[in-house]
Amino acid sequence: MSTVSWITARGLFGRRRFLLLFPLPVLLVGLAVLARSAGVDAAQWGQPVVYGLGLGVLLPVTALIVGTGVLGSEIDDGTLLHILTKPLPRWQIVLPKLAVATGVTALTVAVPLYVAGVLAESVRFGLGLAAASAVGALAYSAFFLALSLLTRRPVLLGLVYVLIWEGLLTNIVSGTRTLSVQQYVVTLTDRMAPSVLLDGSVSLPVAIVMTVLFTLGFTALAIRRLRTFSVAGETS
Structure with a gap:
């Protein structure tokens, strides 16, 4: 598993895609400062x-960016086929990749959110944002990693979820908020560090249960999909 993690991290940090992670954190901290x-x-x-x-x-x-990259890039360049020829249980491929995706995402997001939270309100608020965003990173990463195995256009469908479902529909149809990772993160932050800047619209039990279901469900789906992944590298 450590070998898969190392290969994943090396591939992720060695690609231009990784450079896309820097502008948004810099912009967030810059605006707050x-x-x-x-x-x-x-x-x-x-x-x-x-x-x-x-x-x-x-x-x-x-x-x-990270979640679709840890497997998506290997599908594109054929590296995944080499990994699949190894006598490894599929969960030993998916879990290390999920761990790398979660770790990179959490680190990239938690630090600037902590800084922005401290500048906006307090250290407690900053810590709440950092902790909740790390939990959100896990749920999002499981979802986007599975998406990279289910479709040829994971980034496009991921953007539809982020922009249309979370960005638009959750503000119009309240019922859709129970399927929004963003709302789980807001609720978790609000409970750890109550603030007038955030207002959780789903209950804490719902946020916790749905985060667990999102993570376990899509991780299991990714493992199952990888078990039946076409030798030709085709996805539906």
Whole structure:
């Protein structure tokens, strides 16, 4: 498993795709520092920056880039076929890749969100954002990793989920919020560090249970899909 993790990390950090992870964290911290330095009331910039940009864009987009990359790139260049010829249980391939995707996403997102949270309100709020975003990174990564095995266009479908489902429908149809990782993260943050900047719209039990179901369900789906993955590298 450590070998698979190493190969995954080396492949991920060695690709240009990894450079796409930097602009959004820099923008998030830059906006927070600029607003704080200018003396703007956090009530005016905190929600758009922390919730709108941080939890609404930075977290899911980073998870999408990384989650679809840990397997998607190997499907494209044929490396996955070499891995599949090894006598390894499929879960020993999926779990290390999920761990790498979660770790990279969590690190990329948690640090700037912590900084923005501290500047907007308090250290406790920053820590709450960092912890909840790490949990969200796990759920998002499981979802996007499975998506990379289920379709030829995982990034496109991932963007549909992030932009249409989470960005649009959850603001119009309240029932869709129970299937939104973003809302789970908001609720977890709000319970760990209550703030006027965030308002969890799903209950804590729902957030916890659905996060677990998202993670376990899509991880199991990825393992099952990998077991039946075509030798020709075809996905449906």
